[in-house]
Amino acid sequence: MNFLSPVAFAFLAALPVVIVFYLLKRKRVVKVVSSTLLWQKFLAETQANAPFQKLRHNWLLLLQLLLLLLAVLALARPYFSSKMVGGRLIVAILDASASMQSIDESPTRFEKSRREALKLIDSLHDNDQMVILQAGANTEVKQSPTSEKAALRRAVQSAVVTDAASHLAEALKLAETLIQNNTRAEVHLFSDGATGNLAEFESKNLPLTYHHVGTRAVNIGVVHLDVRQNPENPTQRAIFATVSNFSTNQQQARLDLLLDGAVIDVKQLTLAPRESSPQVFLATQEKDGVFTMNLTAQDDLSVDNRASIVSLLPQPIRVLLVTHGNRFLEKALKAAPGVVLSIAPQLTETSQDFELVVLDNVPPITWPTVNVLAINIANTNWFQSISKIDAPPIVDWKSSHPLLRFVSFDTVQISEALAVQTPVWGIPLLESPNTPLMLSGEVDKRRVVWIGFDVLQSTWPLRISFPIFIANAVDYLNPANSHTQQLLVQSGQPFRFALKQPLQNVDVTLPDGTKIQRPVDAARQEFVFGDTAKQGVYQVQAGTNQVAFCVNLLNSAESDITPRPELQLGKYARANATTYRQASLEIWRWIALTALLVCLFEWWFYHRRTA
Amino acid sequence: MSLLTPELLRRLEQFQLLAQRRAKSSARGERRSRARGQSVEFADHRNYAPGDDFRYLDWNLFGRLDKLFLKLYEEERELPVTIFLDASESMSFGEPRKFNFARQIAAAIGYVALCGFDRVSIIAFPEVGSEAALRGALRQVRGRKSSMEFFRNLSQMTAQGTANFNDALRRGALMARQTGVAIVLSDFLDPAGYEPGLSALVGRGFQVSAVQILAPEEVNPSTFGDLKLVDAETGGIQEVTFGKFRLSGYQQTVRNFCQRLREYCNARGINFFMTTSDASLEKLLLKQLRESEVWG
Numbered sequence: 001m002n003f004l005s006p007v008a009f010a011f012l013a014a015l016p017v018v019i020v021f022y023l024l025k026r027k028r029v030v031k032v033v034s035s036t037l038l039w040q041k042f043l044a045e046t047q048a049n050a051p052f053q054k055l056r057h058n059w060l061l062l063l064q065l066l067l068l069l070l071a072v073l074a075l076a077r078p079y080f081s082s083k084m085v086g087g088r089l090i091v092a093i094l095d096a097s098a099s100m101q102s103i104d105e106s107p108t109r110f111e112k113s114r115r116e117a118l119k120l121i122d123s124l125h126d127n128d129q130m131v132i133l134q135a136g137a138n139t140e141v142k143q144s145p146t147s148e149k150a151a152l153r154r155a156v157q158s159a160v161v162t163d164a165a166s167h168l169a170e171a172l173k174l175a176e177t178l179i180q181n182n183t184r185a186e187v188h189l190f191s192d193g194a195t196g197n198l199a200e201f202e203s204k205n206l207p208l209t210y211h212h213v214g215t216r217a218v219n220i221g222v223v224h225l226d227v228r229q230n231p232e233n234p235t236q237r238a239i240f241a242t243v244s245n246f247s248t249n250q251q252q253a254r255l256d257l258l259l260d261g262a263v264i265d266v267k268q269l270t271l272a273p274r275e276s277s278p279q280v281f282l283a284t285q286e287k288d289g290v291f292t293m294n295l296t297a298q299d300d301l302s303v304d305n306r307a308s309i310v311s312l313l314p315q316p317i318r319v320l321l322v323t324h325g326n327r328f329l330e331k332a333l334k335a336a337p338g339v340v341l342s343i344a345p346q347l348t349e350t351s352q353d354f355e356l357v358v359l360d361n362v363p364p365i366t367w368p369t370v371n372v373l374a375i376n377i378a379n380t381n382w383f384q385s386i387s388k389i390d391a392p393p394i395v396d397w398k399s400s401h402p403l404l405r406f407v408s409f410d411t412v413q414i415s416e417a418l419a420v421q422t423p424v425w426g427i428p429l430l431e432s433p434n435t436p437l438m439l440s441g442e443v444d445k446r447r448v449v450w451i452g453f454d455v456l457q458s459t460w461p462l463r464i465s466f467p468i469f470i471a472n473a474v475d476y477l478n479p480a481n482s483h484t485q486q487l488l489v490q491s492g493q494p495f496r497f498a499l500k501q502p503l504q505n506v507d508v509t510l511p512d513g514t515k516i517q518r519p520v521d522a523a524r525q526e527f528v529f530g531d532t533a534k535q536g537v538y539q540v541q542a543g544t545n546q547v548a549f550c551v552n553l554l555n556s557a558e559s560d561i562t563p564r565p566e567l568q569l570g571k572y573a574r575a576n577a578t579t580y581r582q583a584s585l586e587i588w589r590w591i592a593l594t595a596l597l598v599c600l601f602e603w604w605f606y607h608r609r610t611a
Numbered sequence: 612m613s614l615l616t617p618e619l620l621r622r623l624e625q626f627q628l629l630a631q632r633r634a635k636s637s638a639r640g641e642r643r644s645r646a647r648g649q650s651v652e653f654a655d656h657r658n659y660a661p662g663d664d665f666r667y668l669d670w671n672l673f674g675r676l677d678k679l680f681l682k683l684y685e686e687e688r689e690l691p692v693t694i695f696l697d698a699s700e701s702m703s704f705g706e707p708r709k710f711n712f713a714r715q716i717a718a719a720i721g722y723v724a725l726c727g728f729d730r731v732s733i734i735a736f737p738e739v740g741s742e743a744a745l746r747g748a749l750r751q752v753r754g755r756k757s758s759m760e761f762f763r764n765l766s767q768m769t770a771q772g773t774a775n776f777n778d779a780l781r782r783g784a785l786m787a788r789q790t791g792v793a794i795v796l797s798d799f800l801d802p803a804g805y806e807p808g809l810s811a812l813v814g815r816g817f818q819v820s821a822v823q824i825l826a827p828e829e830v831n832p833s834t835f836g837d838l839k840l841v842d843a844e845t846g847g848i849q850e851v852t853f854g855k856f857r858l859s860g861y862q863q864t865v866r867n868f869c870q871r872l873r874e875y876c877n878a879r880g881i882n883f884f885m886t887t888s889d890a891s892l893e894k895l896l897l898k899q900l901r902e903s904e905v906w907g
Contacts, residue, residue, distance in 0.1 A: 030839045031841070034702070034843055035802075036842040039849050040849060041867075045863075
């Protein structure tokens with residue numbers, strides 16, 4: 001047997017006090033009376049006879065000592081570590097996403113959630129088990145199933161809120177797995193509901209209790225940030241930012257643009273309720289640097305008021321076009337900014353000197369090691385089965401993808417295309433009912449854009465969308481650009497960095513100035529850094545190479561701190577915020593303490609009324 | 612110490628002890644008796660026998676009937692009044708002391724009896740050797756002029772020692788040559804009870820009146836807490852935890868005790884009076900005793 005709070009044994013000091021009380025009680029006032037006859041008769045009528053009287057007093061003392069001992073023992077909380085059957089399994093999910101930093105609850109939404117979770121722990125029965133999950137960018141098991149409340153409290157106390165967007169679906173899936181085959185399980189979600197779509201999580205029978213926090217939505221934040229070459233003036237950089245007002249009131253804000261910490265531009269913004277305002281800044285840049293957007297506003301969530309982006313100066317891109325002749329493609333490639341174009345009928349060994357290879361209807365003998373735009377190439381390594389399909393209609397395209405920015409396929413017809421199954425490495429960008437027509441993805445650490453039809457056998461080259469797409473594709477497949485994109489990391493997501501030479505360790509300087517050293521897996525030639533829970537500019541020193549990367553929230557779902565008393569789970573299920581669940585809060589400590597006080601009070605009262 | 616005020620004495624002179632039975636004493640007194648003798652109260656006639664005193668012949672009847680009859684008169688005898696006075700240690704308690712109150716009652720009854728030419732004996736118990744002469748002087752007192760001496764002796768008595776109530780009454784009953792009025796003045800707080808003693812008096816033919824005198828403290832205690840009570844007479848120890856919350860219980864016990872005594876007395880034709888030592892003496896003497904026809 002062990003004790004959870006052996007400190008309570010200090011109350012044993014009260015034992016001598018009770019004994020002293022009884023010693024005091026023995027001291028009687030001697031009084032000579034005319035006769036004890038009446039008193040004897042009185043006592044005989046009201047009490048038991050004399051010998052038992054004396055014994056009874058002793059019993060009273062013993063009983064009181066016993067009571068005191070029991071009370072102290074209860075306060076010490078003894079426990080046996082044994083297996084018991086039939087307890088509930090409770091999975092508590094603490095949302096530790098950025099929106100939980102909102103200060104509309106006192107002091108923050110996260111702290112309130114923490115308090116409620118602690119209350120839930122207090123209400124546990126002895127044989128209940130509980131799991132603590134912290135849902136940030138990743139779901140972290142803070143405490144595996146246990147009945148030990150101290151451990152559970154420690155786990156909840158150790159949870160920290162992150163700057164990352166939450167993936168509640170992941171946490172809910174984990175919770176669902178944990179409570180499988182357990183009929184007496186409960187899932188308690190402590191969240192503000194500011195999360196991405198939970199449509200992917202479809203479970204109607206999850207015993208979910210949603211402890212909702214959040215009272216109001218007063219927030220304005222930067223939800224998108226990008227830096228590019230100014231299309232109108234290539235010597236300038238254009239910084240695109242989207243500022244959203246998630247409040248139901250009009251908001252005033254000041255938006256500062258900083259380059260390497262120095263303010264270079266300021267804008268005053270007035271945003272209507274729930275308005276998103278795209279902002280463009282133009283700046284000249286002499287060398288690689290970090291642009292920072294700093295939003296000054298009176299709002300509840302400060303984490304989205306600042307966003308940074310690394311801007312590298314544009315480098316010319318050498319493109320090899322392997323074709324038997326395609327004037328449209330040739331012209332479109334030449335028109336793309338910064339392109340140094342070479343044309344060859346066959347892929348040769350010299351392809352290593354180029355940053356991008358465009359394969360137009362010419363299957364290569366050896367595959368290039370650089371980024372590839374492959375048009376109408378039937379590569380059997382990439383697809384399981386390849387067939388032909390006539391006049392596939394275009395039904396959908398992913399206009400949100402950077403490749404298809406400003407690209408429309410409304411009036412494009414295709415006479416013939418390759419019919420393939422969507423492979424695991426690629427995401428379909430352009431789709432017909434039976435086959436993807438365009439895929440983008442990463443194969444062997446290089447970017448690949450695959451177009452499943454001969455553009456000359458379609459009306460696409462005649463449309464304005466074609467040169468735009470080619471420009472987008474060059475931009476997307478430019479290794480310098482993809483490198484730039486790698487330098488913009490969403491908080492909680494890992495930062496990946498290809499190493500040019502094998503290294504033992506890489507030094508990382510965190511936004512708060514802390515320096516940490518991480519070992520590198522030499523075989524992989526890649527450095528992966530996952531501790532990106534806090535946003536800001538991180539410096540990486542890999543050998544002689546110094547790289548800065550920026551971690552930002554940039555998530556409108558997370559910045560939208562509107563209280564959501566209802567969570568939509570999948571298509572049909574929903575979870576309503578609970579008013580508090582029937583909880584059996586543990587109050588035995590207070591009762592035991594009261595028993596102790598009553599025990600002491602009893603003697604005092606006994607004497608007071610007889611005095 | 613003056614036991615009774617002159618005013619009270621003056622009023623007591625008007626009373627006479629009422630005897631429910633004819634006096635059986637052999638001594639002459641002022642009480643009617645069954646005995647025939649010389650008095651002014653005519654009782655009967657009887658035939659003349661030679662040797663009779665001519666003075667008592669009824670000459671009117673002789674004139675009418677020509678026969679000699681002798682007039683008989685009721686002999687007036689004295690009424691012995693015996694006062695049993697509890698002088699034990701327990702009587703010295705109370706504020707005012709129970710014994711003082713008992714002495715005042717004894718003095719009053721004694722005075723009324725002396726005024727009525729009755730023989731008064733005070734039997735104080737327990738026997739105390741040092742006061743033997745004093746107590747002897749309180750036996751067989753007669754005549755009004757003895758009253759001053761009677762009061763003085765009474766006021767010099769003290770209450771001490773352990774009494775045996777029953778034994779004292781039984782012996783008193785046996786020792787009395789003539790029965791008469793018996794007054795018992797005590798607190799009746801004897802561990803052995805009071806029944807045998809009172810029975811002995813009634814059985815001997817006494818006309819008994821019992822006056823129970825309790826101290827105010829005994830009826831309504833004012834000492835609370837954890838008490839170790841010591842019996843003044845027996846030295847017995849009783850531990851008791853007494854609080855205000857138990858006061859009513861105690862008072863009920865006292866009432867029960869008194870009620871049992873009263874019922875016992877009523878069942879045996881004993882006049883019973885219960886009083887506390889701080890009660891009004893005048894009220895007891897002039898009202899209660901009179902209403903109960905102890906005197907009139």
